[in-house]
Amino acid sequence: MDVRALVFDVFGTVVDWRSGVAREVGRLLGDEVDAGAFADAWRGRYVPSMDRVRRGELPWTSLDALHRASLDELLVDAGVARTPEPVREELVLAWHRLDGWPDAVEGLTELKRHHVVASLSNGNVALLVNMAKHAGLPWDTVLSAELFGHYKPDAEVYDGAARLLGLPPEQVLMVAAHTDDLAAARARGLRTAYVHRPLERGPDAPPPPATAPEADLTVGSLTELAHHLSS
Amino acid sequence: MDVRALVFDVFGTVVDWRSGVAREVGRLLGDEVDAGAFADAWRGRYVPSMDRVRRGELPWTSLDALHRASLDELLVDAGVARTPEPVREELVLAWHRLDGWPDAVEGLTELKRHHVVASLSNGNVALLVNMAKHAGLPWDTVLSAELFGHYKPDAEVYDGAARLLGLPPEQVLMVAAHTDDLAAARARGLRTAYVHRPLERGPDAPPPPATAPEADLTVGSLTELAHHLSS
Numbered sequence: 001m002d003v004r005a006l007v008f009d010v011f012g013t014v015v016d017w018r019s020g021v022a023r024e025v026g027r028l029l030g031d032e033v034d035a036g037a038f039a040d041a042w043r044g045r046y047v048p049s050m051d052r053v054r055r056g057e058l059p060w061t062s063l064d065a066l067h068r069a070s071l072d073e074l075l076v077d078a079g080v081a082r083t084p085e086p087v088r089e090e091l092v093l094a095w096h097r098l099d100g101w102p103d104a105v106e107g108l109t110e111l112k113r114h115h116v117v118a119s120l121s122n123g124n125v126a127l128l129v130n131m132a133k134h135a136g137l138p139w140d141t142v143l144s145a146e147l148f149g150h151y152k153p154d155a156e157v158y159d160g161a162a163r164l165l166g167l168p169p170e171q172v173l174m175v176a177a178h179t180d181d182l183a184a185a186r187a188r189g190l191r192t193a194y195v196h197r198p199l200e201r202g203p204d205a206p207p208p209p210a211t212a213p214e215a216d217l218t219v220g221s222l223t224e225l226a227h228h229l230s231s
Numbered sequence: 232m233d234v235r236a237l238v239f240d241v242f243g244t245v246v247d248w249r250s251g252v253a254r255e256v257g258r259l260l261g262d263e264v265d266a267g268a269f270a271d272a273w274r275g276r277y278v279p280s281m282d283r284v285r286r287g288e289l290p291w292t293s294l295d296a297l298h299r300a301s302l303d304e305l306l307v308d309a310g311v312a313r314t315p316e317p318v319r320e321e322l323v324l325a326w327h328r329l330d331g332w333p334d335a336v337e338g339l340t341e342l343k344r345h346h347v348v349a350s351l352s353n354g355n356v357a358l359l360v361n362m363a364k365h366a367g368l369p370w371d372t373v374l375s376a377e378l379f380g381h382y383k384p385d386a387e388v389y390d391g392a393a394r395l396l397g398l399p400p401e402q403v404l405m406v407a408a409h410t411d412d413l414a415a416a417r418a419r420g421l422r423t424a425y426v427h428r429p430l431e432r433g434p435d436a437p438p439p440p441a442t443a444p445e446a447d448l449t450v451g452s453l454t455e456l457a458h459h460l461s462s
Contacts, residue, residue: 064397116360126397129347129372141360141373146395164377166295166357 001173001191001216003229005165006111007120007143009152009176010128012200014108014119014222015098015135017043024094028087033078036202041077045070050122050151060149062124068092095123096130101197105136107222114230118143120161120174122151153184162190175225179212186214193217193225232404232422232447234460236396237342238351238374240383240407241359243431245339245350245453246329246366248274255325259318264309267433272308276301281353281382291380293355299323326354327361332428336367338453345461349374351392351405353382384415393421406456410443417445424448424456 011017021039029038049066052058071091075083083091111117119128120143128142143161150156162169169189176182177200182192194212196219201208211218219225242248252270260269280297283289302322306314314322342348350359351374359373374392381387393400400420407413408431413423425443427450432439442449450456 116364118360124397125372125395129349129396132371133347139372140363141356141370147378164356165360166355 001229002171003115003173003191004167004171005116005118006173006175006193007118007161007165007190008108009174009178009181010119010121010123010131011098012197013175013177013195014104014137015100015131016199017095017098018200018202020098021094024091024097028091028094029078029080029083032080038074038078040201041074042067042070045074046122054151054154060146062146063095063122064092064124064127067095093130096127097134098131100135100137101221103221103223105138107224107226108138110223110226111229112138112140116140116165118161118165120152120157121145152181155184155188158185158188158190162188173216175222177208179209179214182212182215191216193219195222195225196220232460233402234346234404234422235398235402236347236349237404237406237424238349238392238396238421239339240405240409240412241350241352241354241362242329243428244406244408244426245335245368246331246362247430248326248329249431249433251329252325255322255328259322259325260309260311260314263311269305269309271432272305273298273301276305277353285382285385291377293377294326294353295323295355295358298326324361327358328365329362331366331368332452334452334454336369338455338457339369341454341457342460343369343371347371347396349392349396351383351388352376383412386415386419389416389419389421393419404447406453408439410440410445413443413446422447424450426453426456427451 008014018039022035025038026035049070053061075081108117118141119139121128122145124146125142125144128144132139145151145157148156148160162172173191173193174182174185175193177195177197182194186192192215194215196210198207217228239245249270253266256269257266280301284292306312339348349372350370352359353376355377356373356375359375363370376382376388379387379391393403404422404424405413405416406424408426408428413425417423423446425446427441429438448459
C-alpha cells in the first residue's frame with residue numbers, strides 16, 4: 001500500500017466514549033442515574049439523530065447540538081427533568097473530554113513520523129480540537145463532517161478528506177472500529193484498516209467482530225497499526 | 232484579554248516565504264534566474280490572483296492552483312519558458328516547504344500549552360499540513376481559507392474560524408505581520424496581535440511599520456507573544 005495519510009474515526013476507535021461519558025454523568029448527575037446505561041442510551045441516539053440531518057429532515061446541525069437535543073430527552077426518561085441548564089451544558093462537554101484508548105497517543109505519535117494523521121469524525125471541529133488537547137492526541141489536522149456539511153457515511157465526507165489532503169483516495173487509509181464506516185470509505189476508493197475494540201460498548205455488551213476480512217488490515221491497536229505500516 | 236484561541240497568518244508571520252521560495256527557485260532553475268527577484272515577483276501576483284476569486288471572476292481556486300498559474304506566466308517573463316512540467320510541479324511545492332522564522336516552533340509550542348493554536352491562512356489545507364510537517368509547526372488544527380471558499384480579507388474567513396472553534400470572536404486572537412489582515416479581523420470582532428517581521432520582503436526592501444497602534448498587542452516574535460499572554 002502506498003498510503004500517505006491516515007484518517008481516523010474517533011469515537012470508539014481512538015477514544016473510549018463509554019467510560020468517559022459515564023464518568024461525567026456520574027460526576028454531574030450523581031447516584032440517581034445509572035451512568036453506564038445513560039451513556040449507552042445517549043450513544044444510542046447518535047445515529048438516528050444524524051440520520052435526520054442526512055435525510056434532510058433537519059438542516060445542518062453540529063454534533064454538539066444533536067447531543068444536547070438527545071440529552072434533554074434522556075433526562076426526562078431518566079426522571080431527572082429538573083437538571084439545571086449549566087449542568088446540561090457541562091454534560092454535553094463530556095464528549096469533548098474523552099480519554100484515548102491506552103495505545104492511542106503512542107500509536108498516533110509513531111504513525112505521525114511517516115504519515116499525515118488526521119481525525120475524520122462526525123464530531124464538530126471544536127469538539128475534536130478540545131478532545132485532542134484533553135487526551136493529547138497529536139493530529140496533524142482535525143478533519144470533521146462539519147467541514148463538508150455531511151455526516152458519515154455520506155460519500156462527501158470521504159471524498160472531501162482526500163480532496164483537502166490533496167491526495168488520490170487510494171493514498172488515504174481510513175482507520176475505524178466500525179465496519180460500516182470502512183465500507184463507505186472503501187466505496188469511495190480509500191484503503192481501510194479495522195481496529196478491534198472489544199470494550200467499546202462496555203464489558204457486558206456483545207463484542208464486535210474480531211476481524212474484518214474486507215479491510216486491507218485488521219489490528220488490535222494503533223501501535224500495532226504503526227508496526228504494520230513501518231514494516 | 233480573555234483569549235482562548237490564537238489564529239495565525241502564516242506566510243511572513245510564521246514562516247519565511249522569501250528565503251524558502253528563493254532557495255527552491257535556485258535549486259530548480261539554477262543560475263539563469265535571479266532567485267530573490269523571482270520569489271518577489273511570484274509573491275507580487277499573490278494578492279491580485281486571489282482578488283480575481285474574491286471578485287467572482289474566477290470560481291474557487293486553491294492557492295496551489297493560483298501559484299501554478301502565476302508561475303507559468305513568470306517563467307515566460309524570466310526567459311525560461313521551456314521549464315518542463317515536473318519542475319513546475321516541484322516549484323509549486325516550494326510553498327509547502329517553507330521554514331519557520333527562528334522563534335516559530337518554540338513560540339507556538341509555548342502558546343499551545345494554554346491556548347488553541349491554529350493557522351488561518353490563504354494557503355490550502357494540503358499546503359498547510361505539508362508545511363507543518365516540514366517546519367515542525369505544532370498546530371492544534373489547520374484552518375484555511377479553503378474551508379470557507381473565501382480568501383482573506385473576506386469576512387467569511389474570520390467569522391468561520393470563530394464558528395468552527397466554537398468561540399465568540401472576542402475570544403479569538405488573530406496574529407499577523409500584516410496590518411490589513413488585522414484590520415479585517417478586528418472588523419469581525421477578533422482581537423489582534425501584530426508581529427513585526429522586518430525581513431519578510433528581504434534585507435533590501437523597505438521594512439514594515441515597527442508597531443501597529445490599532446492592534447491589541449505588538450510583538451517582535453512568537454516567543455514574545457507567549458510571554459505577553461502568560462504574564
